[in-house]
Amino acid sequence: MSYPYQITSLAQYEAEYKRSVNDPAAFWAGIAGHFSWRNQWNEVLNWNFTEPKIEWFKGGKLNITENCLDRYLESHGDQPALIWEPNDPEEHHRVLTYRNLYDKVCQFAHVLRNNGVKKGDRVCIYMGMIPELPIAILACARLGAIHSVVFGGFSAQSIADRLVDANAEFIVTCDGAYRGQKDIPLKSVIDDALIACRFVKRVIVCTRTRTAVSMIKGRDVWWEDEIKKVETLGLKDFPAEEMDAEDPLFILYTSGSTGKPKGVVHTIAGYMLFTNYTFVNVFQYKPGEIHFCTADIGWITGHSYILYGPLSAGGTSLMFEGIPTWPDAGRFWDIVDKFKVNILYTAPTAIRSLMGFGEAPLKDKDLGSLRILGTVGEPINEEAWHWYDEHIGKRRCPIVDTWWQTETSGVLISNLAGITPAKPSWATLPLPGIQPVLVDEKGEEITEASAEHGGLLSGNLCLKFPWPGIIRTTYGDHERCRNAYFATYPGLYFTGDGALKDQNGFYRITGRVDDVLNVSGHRIGTAEVENAINMHAGVIESAVVGYPHDIKGQGIYAYIIHDVHHGDPEHTRKDILATVTRIIGAIAKPDKIQFVKGLPKTRSGKIMRRILRKIAEGETSNLGDTSTLLDPGVVEEIKEGKL
Template identity: 35%
Template sequence: MAGEYKELYEGWKRDPEGFWGKAAETIDWYKPADKVFDEDAGVYGRWFAGAECNTCYNAVDRHVEAGRGDQDAIIYDSPITGTKARYSYSDVKKQVEGLAAVLLDQGVEKGDRVIIYMPMIPQASFAMLACARIGAIHSVVFGGFAANELATRLNDAKPKAIVSSSCGIEPNRTIAYKPLLDEAIELATHKPSALIIFQRDQLSCDLTEERDVDYARAVDAVIAEGRSVPCVPVAATDPLYILYTSGTTGQPKGVVRDNGGHLVALNWSMQYLYDIKPGEVFWAASDVGWVVGHSYIVYAPMIYGATTVLFEGKPVGTPDAGTFWRVINEYNVAALFTAPTAFRAIKKEDPKGEFIAKYDLSCLRTLFLAGERADPDTVQWAEDMLKVPVIDHWWQTETGWAIAANPVGVELLPVVHGSPTVAMPGYDVQIVGADGHPVPANEMGNIVIKLPMAPGNLPGLWQNDERFRTSYLDEFPGYYQTGDAGYMDENGYLYIMSRTDDIINVAGHRLSTGAMEEVLSAHPDVAECAVIGIADKLKGQLPAGFVVLKTGVDRAPIDIEKELIGLVREKIGPVAAFKIAVAVDRLPKTRSGKILRGTMRAIADHEDYRMPATIDDPAILDEIEHALREHGI
């Protein structure tokens, strides 16, 4: 592979510290780094050791000071509520300073944690930036999570305050947040001292006088006073945020993102990966509760000085399959970044692309897909309909930005359907076998990244270095284990084929089947269970729960299945999309008692499979196939 990408990648490999040191020149520092990379710090080393910076200053203040305060920073579009708003960089500064003052008044200080439990409204972005401004560490929890999921995060992060909203709004229902918050606090052993609640017109909530603060009233009062809140310098290695990702045991892992490496990597990516220029409009159609929302709705576009779109809606049904095209047309969007699920939904509703013809999309240069494997059919449809490059790229909550991509801002490499293209600077990606040795090109293996990780990647888990080591580093010493399996071809193109653990990908949301199994097994009629992810054309994967009922249960299995579906919805949340519960007589197991989930998944997906040599009773597989058929799968 010749060309500019190869030159860039090999230049990084020759001198990684020189490469990232130069990239760091685009960031404003209070104090430059003593070392670009300190290999003796942290678990595997730390980037920009000794430097001091502030993420909010780089995302907001410096653009205002540079005379670009009137430029749009955030465009808010909510077809669900019929609301549109634009916030310039100066507007954002005013709102963020106001909320930062309110947080300070509630006793939040540098290093304290703040949980943000918000829908897709501008105040969610303001809350993240306000925490960054005062050196507090935010942890955003997606509004679709149930109370007990929120409680586990309260106990782990131990926040001083929670910033939330009175409700979240879906196309067909309104979700009251305050009861969920109150229940989570009741369940949690750690009790935050303050709740700052943004009241929405669609559904307000009662506030308790001794603990709850009215967000808008408090912020407006600060702004009326003309009070300023300066950005607090923090170490580049200090945490900016904690983002919880499902663990294989169901106990969430708090992925930490530091300030300095995050600033440098995201700023670099906007130019070289996404080919965006300052002032252009970039739209990541995701949610602030997920890593894509952190990186590419809130932080990267604003650090870079672009305009970001914050969209509260769905690709279909708000009001139709043309809503994405309306937004692109209306706001002159240069690049769209979303999950393949969104395009599968649009394709299902409008297979001929009739809505596309109603809008002028000449402003759109590129479509980026991530969050799950982009199936070739969907990529081809998007290419045919939009007539722009459709770029699949691969990254994780842990990495914070793309491991493998097609670097459009460097050069557009040939697009190969089914591949997120090639490794980016910062990532030495290798395919190894179970013994840790490299495997030949085109051979399946474990996808690993040679340490150190790139700037912006997790330096560890929140207050749990040991779990970080055991989860990611111990299996292949000297490498980060991605948990994905796949192969690399002779041209360096990467192919991600499956997860190597029990995390499943539902519409771009990584969810733990282990957590769902815990919920199912808690039902009084369930003896044992297994949850697998089965292929779904729309969402990528859907969880399916297989349960063996206790002896002597004389209720109709269909009634229990309905209860189990409701239970997972209550305990994990609607985000799990759990709709398939199947009562079976037995689960297929090895002679040592290990449930053969992979074989069950192959049966559900109608794939060829080899009879496991260690299976206890092969007849059980026929029983599983029969049960799935009866459930229409």
């Protein structure tokens, strides 16, 4: 098996990029021809960024699971599709071949249909990183249901918010999940969420931790019991539902600048093409290689580069239930050695964390199988890049520094491993089909004439043309999609990130320019955290900003006006952290909480976050113009109390 659209030289990249910009429809139609379709599309692309309206391969009929499973059964049904490494290294790993995975997906698709799930229904999946998670996802796609995976670290309130927004009447979960030394009680969290979601018809519960759970008659059923029913009935193959290219495949919630999470919608054909194309090209994947993406499937990285990208390419994907530091900081390297991993794709946060343990965890670990390294979720700093290169790649493995978002479905800007140039801490060049542009606050394109010292252009990063994997809408609220991504700069998709561009056309992402934080590669809205903090009794008002964090990249700094401390500010801090954990999840807990008497506000009542951000970053000498503040004295008090 080979990939006719895999780029194998710098000259070919340049030619393909030029072709993709000059005639995007022909470019993507050529790639689409390598997939399995029930019926050909009527039109390759119909779009405008005003409504916005984006349609790729409209009228084409297909099912994504036929492209991930069925078409590989005859050629390499016995090849591993998924390798699962459990949390506990003493527990045996599992290998699912393409034939195994196909059988289990068909089996669970029968379970879903037997429990009332129909084409177009939304199914919330809240599970640990076990093989049943991808099985459930693919089973939804096979019967035409829209899956909405929620990361296992989110709280009951966060789940309830997502269930209501998607009107998801069906849930697939586990009794519990393992994560390092922690046992996470998933089913009990679901039970708490369902107190406010009486519309949920069925909860299918998979056994993992054997945690005691409450099973409600008529609503809750065991995964294993439902599988036995299918086996008893002799049900095997499950014919894949015919879907339109633009039918929704999944909803994945991401934080926005308001307190309410946004349900990003991706559609079937465009998402499939783009995740496949980027997987094959960025990682220069070779058939038979083992690709280890360390992300959780609850995030977009797991959707695209553990599941759909590798499987649609007939690849072998390794998924890991645990964390990189348990039972010791050599766990990643043990896995690489054990399975002879060829491609390792992880987050800069994980790399920085592992750097702190020194070289001892690497001792006696054979990393010679590694061919490609990658980073995802946030820009990687130079120190971490060089450590990754020297100690893990042994200076012989290209590192791909990938930039993309939940809304983009796959990698937009990155070097192609060993093909296009790399530059430490720079994402470098856009992939074919991606047309980035830097603009100023007025939306005017920044050109060489406005370059900073050293020839660097600096501005807000936008895209001026759609690619197949671009967001189509935010579920149930298209106006929110327009306002969030297409209204800031008319005619452009606004990423929310700032960037630099050098004289070679390389891009370096400088971070968020909106009210969204990037903590350990996960986007968290400041408004969402503030709303949670403000739920705590005694909190009058709060303001949240990001600040540089040695491990996470960006930490959360909260300024809080509180009327009482019960005589112990530290106890109040812990109470507030518990409140945030309860409402959102531990991932959103502030790293620092500073109690203040007031917040810097303009006369119109707007909080000047720019000032708070600078103080949190330690830049207290030059805070800019504070003359417009209602009470400039507040700033001095905050500076004096900085943590």
